[in-house]
Amino acid sequence: MREVLIRGAEVVVTMDGARRELAGADVLIRDGVIAAVGVGLASTGEVVLARGCVVTPGLVNTHHHLYQTLTRAVPGGQDALLFGWLKTLYPIWAKMGPEEIRVSALIGLAELALTGCTLSSDHLYLYPNGARLEDTIHAAGEIGLRFHPTRGAMSIGESAGGLPPDSLVEREADILNDCIRVIDSFHDASEGSMCRVGVAPCSPFSVSRGLMKDAADLARDKGVMLHTHLAENDEDIAYSLAQFGCRPGQYAEDLGWTGADVWHAHCVKLDSAEIDLFTRSRTGVAHCPCSNCRLGSGIAPVRAMRDAGVKVALGVDGSASNDAGNLIAEARQAMLLQRVQNGADAMSAREALEIATLGGAQVLGRPDCGSLEVGKRADIAIWDVSGLEAAGAWDPVAALLLAGPPRVRHLFVEGRQVVRDGQITTIDLPRVIETQNRLARQLAG
Numbered sequence: 259m260r261e262v263l264i265r266g267a268e269v270v271v272t273m274d275g276a277r278r279e280l281a282g283a284d285v286l287i288r289d290g291v292i293a294a295v296g297v298g299l300a301s302t303g304e305v306v307l308a309r310g311c312v313v314t315p316g317l318v319n320t321h322h323h324l325y326q327t328l329t330r331a332v333p334g335g336q337d338a339l340l341f342g343w344l345k346t347l348y349p350i351w352a353k354m355g356p357e358e359i360r361v362s363a364l365i366g367l368a369e370l371a372l373t374g375c376t377l378s379s380d381h382l383y384l385y386p387n388g389a390r391l392e393d394t395i396h397a398a399g400e401i402g403l404r405f406h407p408t409r410g411a412m413s414i415g416e417s418a419g420g421l422p423p424d425s426l427v428e429r430e431a432d433i434l435n436d437c438i439r440v441i442d443s444f445h446d447a448s449e450g451s452m453c454r455v456g457v458a459p460c461s462p463f464s465v466s467r468g469l470m471k472d473a474a475d476l477a478r479d480k481g482v483m484l485h486t487h488l489a490e491n492d493e494d495i496a497y498s499l500a501q502f503g504c505r506p507g508q509y510a511e512d513l514g515w516t517g518a519d520v521w522h523a524h525c526v527k528l529d530s531a532e533i534d535l536f537t538r539s540r541t542g543v544a545h546c547p548c549s550n551c552r553l554g555s556g557i558a559p560v561r562a563m564r565d566a567g568v569k570v571a572l573g574v575d576g577s578a579s580n581d582a583g584n585l586i587a588e589a590r591q592a593m594l595l596q597r598v599q600n601g602a603d604a605m606s607a608r609e610a611l612e613i614a615t616l617g618g619a620q621v622l623g624r625p626d627c628g629s630l631e632v633g634k635r636a637d638i639a640i641w642d643v644s645g646l647e648a649a650g651a652w653d654p655v656a657a658l659l660l661a662g663p664p665r666v667r668h669l670f671v672e673g674r675q676v677v678r679d680g681q682i683t684t685i686d687l688p689r690v691i692e693t694q695n696r697l698a699r700q701l702a703g
C-alpha cells in the first residue's frame with residue numbers, strides 16, 4: 259500500500275457534484291486512487307505540503323497533434339487560413355519519421371504536464387517513413403501521463419482531388435488494418451487505464467465517405483471512441499456543402515459519427531440544428547480557442563452549446579496552430595473568447611476550469627477522472643498561488659485563470675509525481691529539448 263498525503267492546501271477545488279471548494283484541506287492518495295479529501299487527514303506515507311497552493315483535478319486535453327511541436331512558428335504558415343496553412347506544412351511533415359514522432363510527443367506532453375494536464379488525447383494522422391502510433395504511446399509511458407492516442411488517417415491525396423500530397427496518404431484497407439493492430443495491442447478499457455486508443459480519420463476533406471463509415475463500424479465493434487475535425491471554419495462548411503451536399507453535422511450523423519462515443523474537434527461553425535443534434539446524441543466537442551484565433555476560424559458557440567447541454571472539453575490543438583501547448587492558458591482563452599462574443603458574464607473562471615477538468619473527462623468517457631472525490635484516480639494539479647502572478651489576488655481559484663500562475667508546482671498522475679517543484683521528474687527534459695531543436699533544424703534544412 260502506497261500513500262501520499264497532500265496537506266494543508268489553501269483551497270482544494272473538488273469538482274464534485276456540489277462543486278465544493280475546501281479551505282485548508284488535504285487529499286490522501288492510496289495506490290493511485292483518492293482515498294480521502296478533507297481537513298486534518300493523517301498518513302504514515304509521504305507528505306507533500308500544499309500551503310499557499312490551490313489543488314485542482316488534473317486538466318484534460320482532448321485535442322492535439324503532438325508531432326507538430328516540431329513545426330511551431332513556421333514562417334510560411336504563420337499568417338495563413340486553414341487550407342493554405344496545411345499546404346505549407348504537409349511537405350515538412352512528410353520528412354518526419356519515428357524519432358521525430360517520439361521526441362515531439364515527449365516535448366508536447368512535457369509542456370502539457372507542466373501546465374496542469376494529467377490526461378491527454380492525441381490525433382496522429384500521418385505516418386511517414388515508418389512512424390507508428392506506438393512512437394507516441396511509448397513517449398506518454400516515459401513521461402507518465404494518462405494517454406488517449408487516436409489512430410488518425412488520410413486517404414485522399416492531391417491526385418484524387420484531396421488536400422494532402424499523395425506521399426502522406428495511405429490505402430484505406432491498410433488504415434483499417436493498422437487501427438485493428440493498435441487497438442488490439444495497446445487499448446486498455448479497464449478503470450484507471452493509462453492508455454485508450456481511438457479511431458480518428460483526419461477530417462471529412464481528407465478521407466472518403468466509405469472510410470468514415472468503416473471507421474465508425476470498426477470503433478463500435480471494438481468498443482473504442484471516434485474522433486475527427488468538424489465544422490472548423492467557413493471553408494470547411496463550403497467544402498461539405500459542395501462535396502457532400504449537406505452541412506457537416508448531417509454528414510456526421512449519416513455516417514454514424516454521432517453518439518456518446520464520439521467527440522469532434524473545433525465545431526466553430528455548428529448551427530442551432532447541429533447543436534441540437536449534439537445534445538440529443540451526447541456527442542462531445544473539443545473546443546480549441548487558441549487555434550481558432552490563430553487560424554482566424556471564428557468563435558465556437560460554446561455558450562450556446564453548454565446551455566443546450568452539449569459536452570464541451572478543451573484542446574490545445576497541434577502546436578503548428580497555437581503554437582503553445584499550455585492547457586491552463588487554453589482555459590483562460592476559452593473564457594476570454596466567450597466574453598468577446600457574449601459579454602463579461604458569458605463565462606466565469608470557474609466554469610472554464612470545470613470545462614478543462616470535469617468536461618474533458620466526460621468527453622473522453624472517463625468517469626474515473628476529472629474530480630477530486632474518494633474512489634477517483636489520483637490525477638491532481640497543485641498550483642502555487644503564493645508567488646508573483648497571483649500576488650494580491652482576493653480569490654485564488656478564479657485567479658488561476660484571471661492571473662496565474664501559468665505552470666504547476668506539483669502534478670500527480672495515478673498517484674505518481676510527474677512534476678515536483680516545477681520540474682518534470684520522469685525524463686531529462688533539457689536533453690529532450692536539445693534533441694527536438696536538432697530535429698527541427700534538420701526539417702528546416
Ligand SMILES: [Zn+2]
Pocket residue numbers: 321322323381487523575576
Ligand atoms: Zn486539430
